[in-house]
Amino acid sequence: MTHPGRHGQGRGAMLANPEGDAIGDVVRRLRKDRGFTQATLAAKVGCSRSLIQQIEIGSRIPQLSLRERLSLALGAVLPAPGRAATARAVDNRHDALRMRFNVLLGEDVEAVERGLRLTRSLIEAARAGAACQPLREIAERQLERAEDVLAQVPSHSAMVWEWNTVSDWSAIVTHATRSVRIIHSATLGSIGGDVGEDYHDVLLHLASRTGSARVDIRRMYVLDDIADVWPYADKLWRLVRAGVENVVVKREHASNASGLLLVDDRYVVAGEYDYARETRVASRISGLEHDVRFAERRFERLYRLKGTRSAFVVNALMLRPPLADFEDLDDGNCRTLFREVLEAAWEQLP
Secondary structure (H helix, E strand, O other), rough: OOOHHHHHHHHHHOOOOHHHHHHHHHHHHHHHOOOOOOHHHHHHHOOHHHHHHHHHHHHOOHHHHHHHHHHHHHOOOOOOOOOOOHHHHHHHHHHHHHHHHHHHHOOHHHHHHHHHHHHHHHHHOOOOHHHHHHHHHHHHHHHEEEHHHHHHHHHOOOOOOOOOOOOHHHHHHHOOOOOOEEOOOHHEEEHHHHHHHHHHHHHHHHHHHHHHHHOOEEEEEEEOHHHHHHHHHHHHHHHHHHHEEEEEEEEOOOOOOOOEEOOOOOOEEEEEEEEEOOOEEEEEOOOHHHHHHHHHHHHHHHHHHHHOOOEEEEHHHHOOOOHHHHHOOOOOOOHHHHHHHHHHHHHHHH
């Protein structure tokens, strides 16, 4: 004779399992949406039809391995069994990620392989240590840009913001503790706009440090014509007044010069330019010692022109009358005088 209490308890557990019901409802709905019979689904996941039936009515909760096979066959992530414990919540997240992976694997193997390579790169970048922090920041920002554009592709329209590598220069410069040495060999328009403002704000902030925190900043400008400076005059004036050394060189005296940023003796950013389009097309960022040493030699070779008739130092010109009498470029006729002084210095270069 069956004991009523025990019988009722067993039957209630089979029919009123909220965890099983949630998964079962999803499995049944997805199976019908895809036009599968219980037998068809069972064949796809490698189990019996009766087990599929039990899962759908909620009397059986599929274990992780079966849930993963079901999610792959149905092309959707199945809910994990709900548990209150924090540890179980973490397990559920892992389970859900594995099932999402299986679903994506069924859609596009090559895309999943590419995603795995990216994931491995993210993990290795995180393990690279504090010395690689600037490179990691740049990589993460570039990745965010790419993710934003990719997310817009299905809409057949995308807003693509300029991938201006001046932002990358700013990320490196902020880590300076002793010195910043820069060669600008493209037109100065390449460091303009809103991004250029951020870059110059970083330089001005560094230049404001005093005492042991002082950062020595030297900038070389390789120009085709002194008129290239006019759109850049306000920034140049502020940098000189902030104590940043600015040296102007005629391109004919430094025809092989290319863009360069050196931060302390730790990082180098080397730019590649399309001079016809007046834009920087690429930047190589390195913390390798031999790259840094090579860049230092390049900078010093160009910097030696400072002591010759092939270049002039803007700071020296602004220390002498009439420019020494002005604090702001917009004071009186300062802007006109500034242009005349720079033109005269340029004309004296051979």
